[in-house]
Amino acid sequence: MKNLSLIAYLDLKESIRAKWFVVYSLVFGGLIALFFIAGVTESQVMGFSGLSRLLLMYIQITIVILPIFILITTVRSISGDRDSHVLEYMLSFPISLKQYYWGKIIGRFITVYLPVIFAMIIAIIYGAFKGASIPWDIFFLYTGLLFAMSAAFLGIAFFISSFVKSSEVALGIAFFIWIFLLAFIDIALISLMMQQRFNEELIIFMAMINPMEIFRVAAISLFDPELTVMGPVAFYILDSMSQTVFVLLSIGYPLVLGLLFAFFGYKIFEKKDLV
Amino acid sequence: MIKVSNLTKKFGSNTSLDNVNCEFNKNESIALMGANGAGKTTLIRSILGYYHPNDGEVLINGMNPIKERVKVLENISFVPQLPPPIKLSIDELMQYISVGAKVDRDLIMHYANEMKLDVSANLNKSFFKLSGGMKQKLLIAISLAKKSDIIIYDEPTANLDPKARDDFYRLLKQNEDEKVLLFVTHRLEEVKDLVNRQIYMDLGKIVSDDKV
Ligand SMILES: Nc1ncnc2c1ncn2[C@@H]1O[C@H](COP(=O)(O)OP(=O)(O)OP(=O)(O)O)[C@@H](O)[C@H]1O
Ligand SMILES: [Mg+2]
Numbered sequence: 001m002k003n004l005s006l007i008a009y010l011d012l013k014e015s016i017r018a019k020w021f022v023v024y025s026l027v028f029g030g031l032i033a034l035f036f037i038a039g040v041t042e043s044q045v046m047g048f049s050g051l052s053r054l055l056l057m058y059i060q061i062t063i064v065i066l067p068i069f070i071l072i073t074t075v076r077s078i079s080g081d082r083d084s085h086v087l088e089y090m091l092s093f094p095i096s097l098k099q100y101y102w103g104k105i106i107g108r109f110i111t112v113y114l115p116v117i118f119a120m121i122i123a124i125i126y127g128a129f130k131g132a133s134i135p136w137d138i139f140f141l142y143t144g145l146l147f148a149m150s151a152a153f154l155g156i157a158f159f160i161s162s163f164v165k166s167s168e169v170a171l172g173i174a175f176f177i178w179i180f181l182l183a184f185i186d187i188a189l190i191s192l193m194m195q196q197r198f199n200e201e202l203i204i205f206m207a208m209i210n211p212m213e214i215f216r217v218a219a220i221s222l223f224d225p226e227l228t229v230m231g232p233v234a235f236y237i238l239d240s241m242s243q244t245v246f247v248l249l250s251i252g253y254p255l256v257l258g259l260l261f262a263f264f265g266y267k268i269f270e271k272k273d274l275v
Numbered sequence: 276m277i278k279v280s281n282l283t284k285k286f287g288s289n290t291s292l293d294n295v296n297c298e299f300n301k302n303e304s305i306a307l308m309g310a311n312g313a314g315k316t317t318l319i320r321s322i323l324g325y326y327h328p329n330d331g332e333v334l335i336n337g338m339n340p341i342k343e344r345v346k347v348l349e350n351i352s353f354v355p356q357l358p359p360p361i362k363l364s365i366d367e368l369m370q371y372i373s374v375g376a377k378v379d380r381d382l383i384m385h386y387a388n389e390m391k392l393d394v395s396a397n398l399n400k401s402f403f404k405l406s407g408g409m410k411q412k413l414l415i416a417i418s419l420a421k422k423s424d425i426i427i428y429d430e431p432t433a434n435l436d437p438k439a440r441d442d443f444y445r446l447l448k449q450n451e452d453e454k455v456l457l458f459v460t461h462r463l464e465e466v467k468d469l470v471n472r473q474i475y476m477d478l479g480k481i482v483s484d485d486k487v
Pocket of ligand 1: 275286289290294309310311312313314315316317318356
């Protein structure tokens with residue numbers, strides 16, 4: 001337990017000093033600042049205004065960029081340390097592989113999660129200061145969604161990191177996964193849908209196993225409880241479960257997915273040559 | 276203390292260790308020599324439990340270094356061939372080692388001092404920003420402060436100036452009693468006074484093994 005927190009703490013300290021972390025924090029902090037400067041809270045679009053609208057915009061952008069940020073900064077964590085022989089030295093001390101691996105994950109999780117959540121908190125505080133009312137339900141939902149999203153992609157990143165031979169390959173795979181989840185699944189599903197060869201339920205199921213898709217739908221679900229923006233998808237989702245269940249699923253499923261990937265990554269890490 | 280039996284390790288089609296058998300016991304200081312690519316580092320990494328062998332096994336005090344990694348490594352000090360570019364500061368690295376491996380921090384300072392390395396002036400510096408020789412001095416100080424029965428050095432003197440090498444050999448001389456000291460080197464003359472056993476490797480095999 002002590003070693004686990006030690007490794008998490010040292011990884012956190014190391015990450016915070018890194019240049020990517022500065023860029024990372026500036027991007028999310030800057031996003032919020034930009035929204036305020038652009039007057040997002042004052043304008044009214046689609047019936048949402050004020051902080052709710054700002055948070056919705058924030059999360060919609062975050063859903064797209066957070067995964068790639070997490071993937072590219074984390075995918076090299078273990079493979080990079082292996083390449084540079086850091087692992088060879090650090091693992092010559094009596095620290096179990098379990099503590100090392102999970103300590104790294106916890107440290108990394110805090111590093112990637114804090115800036116995104118912090119940016120949102122700043123938005124709430126600044127918004128409240130300017131007299132806007134605070135949409136707590138949306139805030140808590142997004143806190144949970146961001147948590148689940150960070151966990152999902154961190155797990156995937158560590159999984160990749162555990163088996164790739166070199167950092168370059170790791171980066172390549174990370175990009176591919178991101179693009180694939182972001183665009184190809186959509187495009188593929190739309191074309192399947194148009195061909196009408198598969199039934200809709202199957203297609204929607206395939207869309208919903210994509211964590212990025214489920215975040216997109218969940219993020220809008222509080223604004224649009226009937227999910228009208230989703231068209232026929234809403235019918236199936238709301239037919240099979242209540243809105244609350246769907247929200248819980250949208251947080252629980254990616255969380256489990258991330259843990260599973262992280263776990264498989266650990267199994268590989270344990271079974272393979274360490275250096 | 277260390278028993279290597281029928282150990283074979285292959286990387287793809289390349290056999291780096293070819294059915295190696297040897298034993299290292301208490302009070303032995305071994306110079307491990309051989310041409311580049313002979314398999315010295317591979318043997319050391321197998322002892323540390325980093326590689327899953329294709330055949331054979333390593334036992335350290337009867338324990339498998341992969342399965343009982345924590346227990347085995349509690350008893351081993353190791354300095355690698357190349358100081359790794361660790362991004363932690365010296366202070367954090369010492370924290371990692373003192374908490375994770377229960378090594379006394381003051382003792383690290385003490386040995387660093389003996390190696391003429393001023394740690395306190397560099398506490399907040401990243402480890403990888405130290406000069407090559409300074410890195411090795413610190414790793415050596417750590418290896419001595421970690422009171423282990425097995426000390427493994429994979430050519431630790433490459434970046435040390437002559438003065439520092441003398442300091443190093445003097446400290447080793449004081450610390451080799453009742454231990455296994457395994458020393459990879461290309462310069463036998465330097466360690467001649469220190470070692471009592473010389474092993475030559477070539478193409479993944481032990482080609483000669485002499486007690487002196
Ligand atoms: N991770 C690895 N993957 C593939 N081949 C490897 C790996 N590690 C070592 N080898 C190969 O195994 C052989 C032995 O390498 P090793 O590093 O043990 O040599 P060495 O005796 O330490 O040499 P040097 O004196 O140069 O340090 C070499 O042919 C090397 O190319
Ligand atoms: Mg070597």
